[in-house]
Every structure is written in C-alpha cells, then in structure tokens.
Amino acid sequence: xxxxxxxxxxxxxxxxxxxxxxxxxxxxxxxxxxxxxxxxxxxxxxxxxxxxxxxxxxxxxxxxxxxxxx
Amino acid sequence: xxxxxxxxxxxxxxxxxxxxxxxxxxxxxxxxxxxxxxxxxxxxxxxxxxxxxxxxxxxxxxxxxxxxxxxxxxxxxxxxxxxxxxxxxxxxxxxxxxxxxxxxxxxxxxxxxxxxxxxxxxxxxxxxxxxxxxxxxxxxxxxx
Numbered sequence: 001x002x003x004x005x006x007x008x009x010x011x012x013x014x015x016x017x018x019x020x021x022x023x024x025x026x027x028x029x030x031x032x033x034x035x036x037x038x039x040x041x042x043x044x045x046x047x048x049x050x051x052x053x054x055x056x057x058x059x060x061x062x063x064x065x066x067x068x069x070x
Numbered sequence: 071x072x073x074x075x076x077x078x079x080x081x082x083x084x085x086x087x088x089x090x091x092x093x094x095x096x097x098x099x100x101x102x103x104x105x106x107x108x109x110x111x112x113x114x115x116x117x118x119x120x121x122x123x124x125x126x127x128x129x130x131x132x133x134x135x136x137x138x139x140x141x142x143x144x145x146x147x148x149x150x151x152x153x154x155x156x157x158x159x160x161x162x163x164x165x166x167x168x169x170x171x172x173x174x175x176x177x178x179x180x181x182x183x184x185x186x187x188x189x190x191x192x193x194x195x196x197x198x199x200x201x202x203x204x205x206x207x208x209x210x211x212x213x214x
Contacts, residue, residue, distance in 0.1 A: 021173075021176075022172075022177055022179045022180045022182070023114075023143045023169050023172045023173075023180065025118075025119075025180075026116055026118040026119075026143075026144065026145065029118035029119070030118070
C-alpha cells in the first residue's frame, strides 16, 4: 500500500502529467500547429486521397482554437 | 498521512480555481475597481478563441445597461487591442498579457464568464455560446 502511494506521489510530481491551461491554448490555435501541409492546395489534395481511400470525410482537423472545456 | 498528501497533490490544480461562492482576491478587486452592491460580468477572452468571436457581439448588447469587464488574455497586447477594435467591443477591457489575472481565476476554458457581486462570484459559465443570450439575461435579472 505504501509503495503504491509513494508511486502515486512520484507520478504527481512528474511534469508529464501537467495539463495545458486554457490561456496556453493560443499556441495550439496557431496555423503552424495545424496537422498536415501548410499549403492549402496540397492539404486539400491529401484530404481527397484520404477520404477516397478510407471511404469517409471530415474529422481530419479542428476548426480554430477556443473553449478548452470540451 | 501518505494518502492525504497524495490526494492533495493530485487535486491541487483544481483546488486553486475560483468557484461560485468564492471571494475574489483583494488585488483583483482593486485592479478591476469593483464597487460594492454592483453586479459585474467579468469575461475572459482571446483573439485566437473561436467561441469568443461569437460571444463578444452578444455581450456587446448588454454593455449599455450592465457593468461588463473584459479581460483579454492574449500574450501579445497589440493582437488583443486590434482584436478588440475589430470586434467593436463596447465595454471596458483589461489586457492581461502576463496572464496574472487568469491564473488567479484559473477557469477550465475560454471564453469564461464570471458574475461578481460584493467581491464574490455568484455565477459562472465556461466556453461555448449555445443559449448564452438567454443565460445572460436570466443571470443579470437574478442577481441585480
């Protein structure tokens, strides 16, 4: 029991489990943080290949930054 | 002893967030020049926040009859100022580029709305704009 608590204590001190605060999410909203190519035409083309192969559309990216509560 | 310490450490991030019923820090009251017996709406927003762009025009509609204070949390104040100008914000805006104020409130998301009366938080709402107009009019009436 003590070892388990000590492990939990050590994990809580680990920086890796630190959450991103809402006011820090501006960095995520930057265009450079967007997944994929920065070239709009290339991006569109790649998305076309993706949805043609996978038989699905959308869900490849997020629209803008904002509310960090969802 | 171990159990309590572990629990305290794990919950520490949520323990320091403002909630309904909490009294505001004196530094916040002074900085925002909050008066007694007056209802204030404090809104945290940023230029990169999509929901804030939708919410600000709705808040503008209440600016003439209610006390609204906007707190812009952009790291770059010039970006915040141009955003405020672009959105035609009609209420007082405080620029919190160092994020000192938002760290004290520690909201779970932006846009964050806090209703404050007599230095206490009486209501709060985070993120999203669904039904925000109805929520604002109801809350303003309730605590006026």
